[in-house]
Amino acid sequence: MSRIAATFAALKEQGRKALIPYVTAGFPYADITPELMHGMVTAGADIIELGVPFSDPSADGPVIQKAGDLALSLGIGMAEVLNMVAIFRKKDDKTPVVLMGYANPIERYDQTHSDGAFVRHAAKVGVDGVLVVDYPPEECMDFSAQLHAHGMDLIFLLAPTSTDQRMQQVAKVASGYVYYVSLKGVTGSGTLDTAQVEAMLPRIRQHAHVPVGVGFGIRDADTAQAIGRVADAVVIGSRLIQLIEYQPSEKVVAAAIEFLQPIRAALDNGPTIIAPNKEHS
Numbered sequence: 001m002s003r004i005a006a007t008f009a010a011l012k013e014q015g016r017k018a019l020i021p022y023v024t025a026g027f028p029y030a031d032i033t034p035e036l037m038h039g040m041v042t043a044g045a046d047i048i049e050l051g052v053p054f055s056d057p058s059a060d061g062p063v064i065q066k067a068g069d070l071a072l073s074l075g076i077g078m079a080e081v082l083n084m085v086a087i088f089r090k091k092d093d094k095t096p097v098v099l100m101g102y103a104n105p106i107e108r109y110d111q112t113h114s115d116g117a118f119v120r121h122a123a124k125v126g127v128d129g130v131l132v133v134d135y136p137p138e139e140c141m142d143f144s145a146q147l148h149a150h151g152m153d154l155i156f157l158l159a160p161t162s163t164d165q166r167m168q169q170v171a172k173v174a175s176g177y178v179y180y181v182s183l184k185g186v187t188g189s190g191t192l193d194t195a196q197v198e199a200m201l202p203r204i205r206q207h208a209h210v211p212v213g214v215g216f217g218i219r220d221a222d223t224a225q226a227i228g229r230v231a232d233a234v235v236i237g238s239r240l241i242q243l244i245e246y247q248p249s250e251k252v253v254a255a256a257i258e259f260l261q262p263i264r265a266a267l268d269n270g271p272t273i274i275a276p277n278k279e280h281s
Helices: 003-014 033-042 062-073 078-089 103-112 117-125 141-149 164-173 194-207 221-228 238-244 249-269
Strands: 018-024 048-051 097-101 129-132 153-158 178-181 212-215 233-236
Touching: 003 018, 018 033, 018 062, 018 212, 018 238, 018 249, 033 048, 033 078, 033 249, 048 062, 048 078, 062 238, 078 097, 078 103, 078 117, 103 117, 103 129, 117 141, 129 141, 141 153, 153 164, 164 194, 178 194, 194 212, 194 221, 221 233, 221 249, 233 238, 233 249, 238 249
Parallel strands: 018 048, 018 233, 048 097, 097 129, 129 153, 153 178, 178 212, 212 233
Antiparallel strands: none
């Protein structure tokens, strides 16, 4: 059983929903990411999505595009991202880490190193899953098999416009969880329609027999709690990126914790506010 599957199984047994925050690797400071990842776990994150910076992120809105551009300007590429995971793993061997990004950095990494190097190296440093936005499921059988052979999951996006046929294609290769994009458009856009999400999830579950996480448009404890009533996981990224963007380096982790703790509390017990963790303030 993968670390992601084990995490969801434990949460299900506890009657809890997964909190999955997203951050761009190397943002807002090149060396902050491992510490930030630990802070998110302290705040109650169950799985971490780590964005791999890319110059042409077609599914990302202005907030995450800007974060990726800054990280790229700081010299953050796939090799640096994998090293960040390795540093994180020195202190945490339990929390699943998912790399989220695009095909180009993966394929470029293999070209620079050797065929299949990304999968081997990602597994070695402790990556648990990969979400490649522009890899269609019908062209991912070999890549999926490589990941599974190294104990990693392949995660896919589904959208409000996804057909039953597309859901069936995703179900053939998806593992870990499915990420349902709750809005039409890019990250950080639009207003979340919880009724539409609630209506869509049974359709997805008819085909995909893995947990369903919902992201895009979740910005606070109230929206997270509403989505948590129907989904297996809540994914939150753009708002977190905005909150840490202009923080001095010594306050980035505390800001993330202060933002995520009320969301964790809302998912578990209702909208109770928990005081920030003083250790990171």
